Amino acid sequence: MTTTASSPRVLAPADANEVAATLRACANDGAAIVAQGGGTLQSIGNAPTRCDVMLSLERVRGFAEYDPRDLTAGIFAGTPLAEVARTLREFGQQLPFDAPLAARATIGGTIAAGWAGPRRGRYGRPRDLLIGTTVALADGTLAHAGGMVVKNVTGYDMSKAYAGSLGTLAIIVRANVKAVPRPAALRLAVAPIPPDVSDRAIAGIGTLAIEPSAALAIDGFTQAAPLAHATRRLVVFFEGSEALVERATRELRSVLGAAGVAETQLADGDAADRIFAGVIDAYVDANDRSLTYRSTGLPSTAWARAQAATALGAPFGLAGETIADLRTGDVIVRASARRAARFAEVVAGYDATVRRTIERTTVLAGAPALRAAIDAWGAVPSTIDAMRRLKTHFDPANVLAPGRYVGGI
Amino acid sequence: MVASLSQRLTDALGPDVAFTAPEDLAAYAYDAYAQERLPAAAVVPRDAREAALAVRIAAECGEPVVPRGAGSGLCGGAIPARGGVVLSMVRMNRVLELDVRNRRARVQPGLINADLSHAIMQHGVFYAPDPSSQKISTIGGNVGTNAGGPHCLSYGTTTNHVLGVEFIDGAGVIHRTSLDDPGYDLTGLLVGSEGTLGVVTAVDVRLLALPESVRVCVAAFGDVDAASEAVSAIIGAGIVPTALELMDRTITRAVEAHYHAGFPVDAGAVLLIEIAGAHDDSAASEAALRRIASAHGALSWRSATEPAERDALWQARKGAAGALGRIAPNYYIQDACVPRTKLPAVMREIDRIAARHELIVGNVFHAGDGNLHPLLLYDRRDERTVRAVVDAGTEILATCIDMGGTISGEHGIGYEKREQLSLIFDAHDLAAMERVRDVFDPRRLFNPDKIFPTGATCGEVRAAPSAA
Numbered sequence: 094m095t096t097t098a099s100s101p102r103v104l105a106p107a108d109a110n111e112v113a114a115t116l117r118a119c120a121n122d123g124a125a126i127v128a129q130g131g132g133t134l135q136s137i138g139n140a141p142t143r144c145d146v147m148l149s150l151e152r153v154r155g156f157a158e159y160d161p162r163d164l165t166a167g168i169f170a171g172t173p174l175a176e177v178a179r180t181l182r183e184f185g186q187q188l189p190f191d192a193p194l195a196a197r198a199t200i201g202g203t204i205a206a207g208w209a210g211p212r213r214g215r216y217g218r219p220r221d222l223l224i225g226t227t228v229a230l231a232d233g234t235l236a237h238a239g240g241m242v243v244k245n246v247t248g249y250d251m252s253k254a255y256a257g258s259l260g261t262l263a264i265i266v267r268a269n270v271k272a273v274p275r276p277a278a279l280r281l282a283v284a285p286i287p288p289d290v291s292d293r294a295i296a297g298i299g300t301l302a303i304e305p306s307a308a309l310a311i312d313g314f315t316q317a318a319p320l321a322h323a324t325r326r327l328v329v330f331f332e333g334s335e336a337l338v339e340r341a342t343r344e345l346r347s348v349l350g351a352a353g354v355a356e357t358q359l360a361d362g363d364a365a366d367r368i369f370a371g372v373i374d375a376y377v378d379a380n381d382r383s384l385t386y387r388s389t390g391l392p393s394t395a396w397a398r399a400q401a402a403t404a405l406g407a408p409f410g411l412a413g414e415t416i417a418d419l420r421t422g423d424v425i426v427r428a429s430a431r432r433a434a435r436f437a438e439v440v441a442g443y444d445a446t447v448r449r450t451i452e453r454t455t456v457l458a459g460a461p462a463l464r465a466a467i468d469a470w471g472a473v474p475s476t477i478d479a480m481r482r483l484k485t486h487f488d489p490a491n492v493l494a495p496g497r498y499v500g501g502i
Numbered sequence: 503m504v505a506s507l508s509q510r511l512t513d514a515l516g517p518d519v520a521f522t523a524p525e526d527l528a529a530y531a532y533d534a535y536a537q538e539r540l541p542a543a544a545v546v547p548r549d550a551r552e553a554a555l556a557v558r559i560a561a562e563c564g565e566p567v568v569p570r571g572a573g574s575g576l577c578g579g580a581i582p583a584r585g586g587v588v589l590s591m592v593r594m595n596r597v598l599e600l601d602v603r604n605r606r607a608r609v610q611p612g613l614i615n616a617d618l619s620h621a622i623m624q625h626g627v628f629y630a631p632d633p634s635s636q637k638i639s640t641i642g643g644n645v646g647t648n649a650g651g652p653h654c655l656s657y658g659t660t661t662n663h664v665l666g667v668e669f670i671d672g673a674g675v676i677h678r679t680s681l682d683d684p685g686y687d688l689t690g691l692l693v694g695s696e697g698t699l700g701v702v703t704a705v706d707v708r709l710l711a712l713p714e715s716v717r718v719c720v721a722a723f724g725d726v727d728a729a730s731e732a733v734s735a736i737i738g739a740g741i742v743p744t745a746l747e748l749m750d751r752t753i754t755r756a757v758e759a760h761y762h763a764g765f766p767v768d769a770g771a772v773l774l775i776e777i778a779g780a781h782d783d784s785a786a787s788e789a790a791l792r793r794i795a796s797a798h799g800a801l802s803w804r805s806a807t808e809p810a811e812r813d814a815l816w817q818a819r820k821g822a823a824g825a826l827g828r829i830a831p832n833y834y835i836q837d838a839c840v841p842r843t844k845l846p847a848v849m850r851e852i853d854r855i856a857a858r859h860e861l862i863v864g865n866v867f868h869a870g871d872g873n874l875h876p877l878l879l880y881d882r883r884d885e886r887t888v889r890a891v892v893d894a895g896t897e898i899l900a901t902c903i904d905m906g907g908t909i910s911g912e913h914g915i916g917y918e919k920r921e922q923l924s925l926i927f928d929a930h931d932l933a934a935m936e937r938v939r940d941v942f943d944p945r946r947l948f949n950p951d952k953i954f955p956t957g958a959t960c961g962e963v964r965a966a967p968s969a970a
Contacts, residue, residue: 160841162734162737162842163737164737164740184740220690221661221662234930236931240906242841242871242907244873245908246647246694246910246911246913246915247926248923248931248932248954249694249695249935249938249939250648250690250691250694251691251935253661253687254690254691254938258686262686263934274740274741274742303780304711333780334783334786336782336783337779337782337783389682391601392603393603453682471684474683475678476677476678476688477685479671479941480686482940483937486938487934487937499684499686
């Protein structure tokens with residue numbers, strides 16, 4: 094095991110057994126542990142109230158099992174998603190997690206963070222593609238769940254508990270996943286939507302006979318799927334056969350044309366992938382003057398929530414940028430101030446207004462100082478008591494990322 | 503003197519909801535598994551409030567609660583193994599809300615699976631999980647076993663289609679979960695928990711748009727081996743049809759005698775392949791599949807595009823187990839799942855096991871998922887065949903485990919396989935599951951004696967091959 098001197102201590106165990114041993118040692122010392130993959134989603138949740146050990150999974154990496162003919166893979170948690178993608182791509186397969194900063198983001202970290210990207214309407218969330226896990230528990234034991242088969246009702250589906258638990262129940266050391274065939278054709282359409290026709294254009298997306306893999310209405314975030322002279326644009330991702338993608342493009346152009354949208358720019362294959370990845374990266378693109386929320390809800394209300402969110406910032410002197418996911422219902426809201434100090438003055442009031450106005454908002458990214466001033470989770474779900482008990486049963490000494498989770502878990 | 507459980511339930515819920523007479527209780531003593539036991543009472547609630555009241559009373563009496571859907575489970579999951587109250591959800595069978603625009607519905611647990619899709623078809627949407635029992639099994643029961651079905655190959659199983667649930671906990675309190683809420687994925691834990699964590703009283707399901715084009719193809723092969731190789735090759739080529747089912751000759755002959763759907767009865771095995779999607783792709787998809795089938799020795803290929811013809815094929819496929827009554831008085835259906843590349847090898851081994859025990863085996867299963875269902879034919883009155891079936895079943899499971907598979911793909915563990923769970927999971931793995939159970943049901947009143955090996959807490963658990 095290697096140790097890097099700093100505060101907190103950073104430990105980078107080499108394999109699953111060493112991760113378990115580290116947890117055992119920490120349990121004996123009562124040391125609090127925060128697990129880290131690529132560190133790309135550490136902004137999710139509250140800052141842990143204690144962090145004695147930062148447990149890096151960077152050395153627990155690589156493929157444990159992968160027979161492409163099975164369309165499944167067993168992958169160690171610290172493997173970057175870009176590396177996963179490269180390996181799967183050689184065999185015409187993919188793992189459509191749509192996580193930001195895929196060069197650094199790890200498979201384990203993405204699953205643990207409960208990340209759910211825009212293409213989940215088509216492929217499911219990471220938890221839906223997860224068929225098995227190995228985790229290190231707080232007491233230093235390793236536990237397995239699921240397996241390497243695509244259908245499995247063998248005891249509780251424990252992987253569901255670990256996915257999205259942000260390292261507060263256990264630390265994922267290996268994930269078994271279903272791989273997905275990469276379609277023959279990928280096409281990203283980007284169209285400007287003038288404000289006066291936005292509503293019609295967005296309503297049109299809901300009528301498409303060929304469902305896009307993703308459909309996003311972006312306001313601001315000009316680095317993502319950039320389009321000259323347009324801050325408001327539609328990003329529509331089609332995947333399938335060449336013939337299907339062609340038909341989908343014709344249909345999209347016709348629907349948008351009828352709504353008064355003149356031009357639609359297209360990118361295919363790797364270029365489509367690259368632009369789409371840039372859009373995903375924007376979800377967590379933050380600076381010391383910004384705070385980014387995610388609101389979950391019905392797809393039919395996404396655009397309205399995004400519009401409402403933009404308006405909320407104005408009285409506080411905050412500029413709003415939004416991404417409305419027309420397929421999954423997610424809305425990403427980034428509020429920015431001109432000066433960091435200015436945002437710090439109004440953050441509490443702005444946060445209260447956002448929570449009051451828009452359903453189910455959680456903090457996704459932002460300046461640490463701003464995040465520290467508010468609770469990342471907002472209203473606690475009605476099942477919070479069961480969640481607290483789950484935490485207590487898995488981590489009785491409260492050493493796994495204490496305070497990071499919902500309701501102070 | 504403290505009133506009895508039966509008396510308290512009757513007092514609280516009335517004789518139309520709570521049943522206590524032995525002749526009434528007989529209907530709740532069994533499911534589709536081989537054992538039975540009378541409960542002390544059966545409650546058939548009309549709403550979640552009545553169900554919660556029953557749970558509260560049972561908890562106060564320290565008596566078990568066994569949730570029950572249609573009772574079509576094959577592993578004894580609905581048998582009241584320790585008596586107590588059977589909570590039958592069949593009266594709660596309505597679609598509560600339908601939101602076509604957002605592709606979701608809230609339904610009651612007693613709704614029959616097929617009734618849901620029938621009710622919403624006119625709106626251009628459907629509910630994907632379609633177990634062969636779908637004409638009788640309920641959504642609540644499907645949630646309990648994380649039910650599968652032929653179309654799970656491309657659409658995923660029940661857990662991939664449940665967005666949230668309303669459930670009653672061990673104290674009789676009603677809660678609601680949602681994948682949209684922050685926090686632990688309680689929804690994902692409840693699905694597939696076989697009634698051991700709570701009673702589900704409503705389910706938020708995800709709906710899909712009906713495909714534009716559907717083709718159902720039948721490919722005939724000389725033997726199971728060739729058909730299995732073709733399945734492995736199809737998946738290996740990265741083609742995932744909506745369904746990819748294998749039926750051997752024992753099955754096609756029984757099915758044809760009953761349904762006359764047009765399966766070739768001379769073939770050693772047939773593949774039933776469904777291709778659903780856009781018009782633009784269907785011809786090319788079929789051609790690609792047909793090429794692979796031919797390369798693996800397909801003797802014939804037939805394509806059904808008309809709804810009536812497709813429905814006839816599916817009806818026959820889903821009625822296959824029942825049609826076996828023509829060949830033998832009884833059958834025992836096994837459920838296991840293996841990695842898809844292991845399919846040809848495991849099918850050969852099943853053949854050898856059946857031969858060794860002098861049993862006739864029929865195979866009809868979700869080949870594309872690697873989800874096996876060997877049906878071992880026997881006669882309950884013939885002790886030799888009963889013993890042979892039990893032994894062969896155990897050997898088949900052992901074979902699947904050896905090949906990296908698991909002991910249930912979609913039927914669940916229930917009462918039947920609980921001792922075998924420790925062939926898959928070691929003491930640490932099982933202890934993690936027990937922690938979850940402690941959260942929901944610390945007194946172990948929900949469906950006791952299911953899923954978990956009886957020796958799990960006594961250090962008798964055997965270690966399984968490690969996955970890490």
